[in-house]
Amino acid sequence: MYYLQCLTQSVVLNKKIVPKWAQKIKRWNQLDGAAFTLAEVSHPLKKEILGTELVVLSSSLSSIQTDHEFYRSPSAAKFVHTLPNVRATALLQVCELKVPVLSVENGQHSLFSALEEAISLVYDGSYKKVLIASIELIENDQYRWDIFTININGPYFKSPHSIDYYCTALDDGGAEKNYLDNNTLRQLLFTDLRTQRFIRVGHFQLKTMEN
Amino acid sequence: MQIISSALVTSCGIGKCALIDSIYSGKLTHRAFSSRPTTKKPLMFPSFYEGAQYCPLPSSFYQKANSARDVFFNLFDEIFSQLKSNTPGEFDYSKMGMIFCSTKGATEDYLGIAAQKFADPIHSVLDSYLTAREMNFAKSICISNACSSSHVGIFLANKWLLRDEAEEVVVISSDLIGSFVASGFNSLKALGTTPIRPFDGKRDGLLLGEACAAVVFGKNRGPLNTSIGIKISKVGFITDPGATIRPNAEGESLYQLIKNHGMDIGVDAIIAHGTSTPANDLSEAKAYERLFPENNIPITASKWCIGHTMGASGLIDLILAMDSIESGRLFPISTLKERDPNINSLVINETLSAEFNNILVSSLGFGGIAAAFNVISEN
Numbered sequence: 001m002y003y004l005q006c007l008t009q010s011v012v013l014n015k016k017i018v019p020k021w022a023q024k025i026k027r028w029n030q031l032d033g034a035a036f037t038l039a040e041v042s043h044p045l046k047k048e049i050l051g052t053e054l055v056v057l058s059s060s061l062s063s064i065q066t067d068h069e070f071y072r073s074p075s076a077a078k079f080v081h082t083l084p085n086v087r088a089t090a091l092l093q094v095c096e097l098k099v100p101v102l103s104v105e106n107g108q109h110s111l112f113s114a115l116e117e118a119i120s121l122v123y124d125g126s127y128k129k130v131l132i133a134s135i136e137l138i139e140n141d142q143y144r145w146d147i148f149t150i151n152i153n154g155p156y157f158k159s160p161h162s163i164d165y166y167c168t169a170l171d172d173g174g175a176e177k178n179y180l181d182n183n184t185l186r187q188l189l190f191t192d193l194r195t196q197r198f199i200r201v202g203h204f205q206l207k208t209m210e211n
Numbered sequence: 212m213q214i215i216s217s218a219l220v221t222s223c224g225i226g227k228c229a230l231i232d233s234i235y236s237g238k239l240t241h242r243a244f245s246s247r248p249t250t251k252k253p254l255m256f257p258s259f260y261e262g263a264q265y266c267p268l269p270s271s272f273y274q275k276a277n278s279a280r281d282v283f284f285n286l287f288d289e290i291f292s293q294l295k296s297n298t299p300g301e302f303d304y305s306k307m308g309m310i311f312c313s314t315k316g317a318t319e320d321y322l323g324i325a326a327q328k329f330a331d332p333i334h335s336v337l338d339s340y341l342t343a344r345e346m347n348f349a350k351s352i353c354i355s356n357a358c359s360s361s362h363v364g365i366f367l368a369n370k371w372l373l374r375d376e377a378e379e380v381v382v383i384s385s386d387l388i389g390s391f392v393a394s395g396f397n398s399l400k401a402l403g404t405t406p407i408r409p410f411d412g413k414r415d416g417l418l419l420g421e422a423c424a425a426v427v428f429g430k431n432r433g434p435l436n437t438s439i440g441i442k443i444s445k446v447g448f449i450t451d452p453g454a455t456i457r458p459n460a461e462g463e464s465l466y467q468l469i470k471n472h473g474m475d476i477g478v479d480a481i482i483a484h485g486t487s488t489p490a491n492d493l494s495e496a497k498a499y500e501r502l503f504p505e506n507n508i509p510i511t512a513s514k515w516c517i518g519h520t521m522g523a524s525g526l527i528d529l530i531l532a533m534d535s536i537e538s539g540r541l542f543p544i545s546t547l548k549e550r551d552p553n554i555n556s557l558v559i560n561e562t563l564s565a566e567f568n569n570i571l572v573s574s575l576g577f578g579g580i581a582a583a584f585n586v587i588s589e590n
């Protein structure tokens with residue numbers, strides 16, 4: 001069994017209200033939208049995030065919106081946030097983590113590349129618990145975020161393949177059959193902590209299943 | 212993880228051999244944005260090319276280029292040409308992985324356009340290049356971990372090889388100095404006076420350089436043109452969120468990283484990040500003073516010569532470390548005149564001849580990242 005938890009929601013920023021985590025980040029009001037969002041959504045999840053050994057950050061559009069903001073009005077504070085990995089530091093600060101951040105970009109496949117790398121890094125024994133944070137711009141000041149944690153807790157895939165492989169196995173309802181046939185997949189279970197509903201991965205989009 | 216081959220080119224056309232000649236003879240090779248800011252207000256060049264033209268030594272890689280992406284294409288073509296001539300046998304891309312490491316990619320190409328046309332300025336470079344050149348790698352990804360991007364790319368390549376996800380992995384790293392990057396470092400007031408002087412008491416900032424470097428890693432195929440097998444033995448990185456903009460003055464993250472991974476064991480030389488900013492050099496030096504209290508491990512750095520090439524800097528230092536192991540010499544920081552009195556480490560300003568079997572290459576980057584790897588001789 002292995003557990004992969006997921007929270008998915010879009011967020012509209014409101015940087016005029018002092019956030020609950022404000023005291024953890026100096027000059028929190030200088031965070032860019034992505035960093036602010038990640039801090040805002042990860043703060044209530046601190047308990048679930050505890051024990052994370054690696055953060056894999058996924059950005060399908062890199063930091064392009066912040067790049068534009070810097071282009072329009074350059075400042076040192078804005079420039080720092082044009083470096084994609086920097087947005088994860090707000091998450092680390094509010095969750096009091098001091099761990100490596102792997103900042104990956106793979107266009108529209110970024111989230112799934114991040115998931116694949118994270119699953120593999122847990123599978124190969126490099127880390128026991130990995131957090132995947134995906135932040136995507138929807139429109140101005142509105143972001144979709146996905147946070148997953150992968151925990152080591154039992155047998156894993158025998159050999160890692162692409163996320164497509166897992167999706168196919170799941171989408172035809174064949175997770176168990178796949179495991180029996182190939183001894184490669186035990187269970188791929190996403191739990192939406194907000195709604196307590198299971199989520200599973202579809203073809204490059206997350207699908208929500210009824211309980 | 213064995214190193215099979217490597218390639219390097221600066222955007223003013225300096226290759227690996229020329230860089231090595233320069234760094235041992237005290238010459239500066241960079242095409243760099245080096246002027247101190249003359250205004251308090253950050254500059255923002257209206258176009259990529261105005262930023263590029265601000266830099267001396269216009270490059271052939273900029274000719275016939277209509278965008279930053281085109282410049283990357285030209286650099287990549289040169290790099291793959293070098294790799295093919297440096298690597299024994301043929302490349303079978305279908306069995307290889309590709310990791311592109313860049314801090315900003317072709318960001319300038321996407322400034323001033325409508326939001327609905329946004330695209331990832333890093334991945335779009337890699338994706339369009341691989342499509343245009345019909346290179347079908349088994350696996351590819353982009354890494355953007357600030358100035359430690361190369362180190363993180365090497366980390367991931369090692370994992371791919373250990374998991375047999377690819378027989379070989381190409382890590383390619385590059386950043387351009389366009390209007391965006393020039394303006395950004397200007398806004399940080401991080402730029403120094405040329406020549407920059409890493410670890411010197413009068414150092415006052417960094418020098419931006421522009422280059423593309425690549426290294427092929429693998430397990431099965433021996434290296435070409437060298438009698439010495441060279442490999443990466445350890446690689447790691449960590450993030451200290453409290454040091455997002457400025458590294459810890461005591462070098463805490465770098466110290467912890469190296470100590471926890473046992474990277475200090477057996478080291479006989481260090482190639483430091485050595486940007487020449489007051490904060491970076493002090494932080495690194497303090498980490499090394501704590502790791503090596505006898506201050507008997509020679510420390511050098513390359514950015515005085517080639518400039519700070521951001522995402523590419525780690526691979527360039529790896530290539531220089533390979534040369535040191537092969538040739539038995541360690542390049543100096545030729546611009547270093549008087550070591551910072553607060554620094555006790557053995558920073559060298561003259562070429563050192565000795566046998567080197569284990570060279571530690573370190574990096575510090577924005578976002579609080581500290582990264583390092585050991586380059587060792589297999590002999």
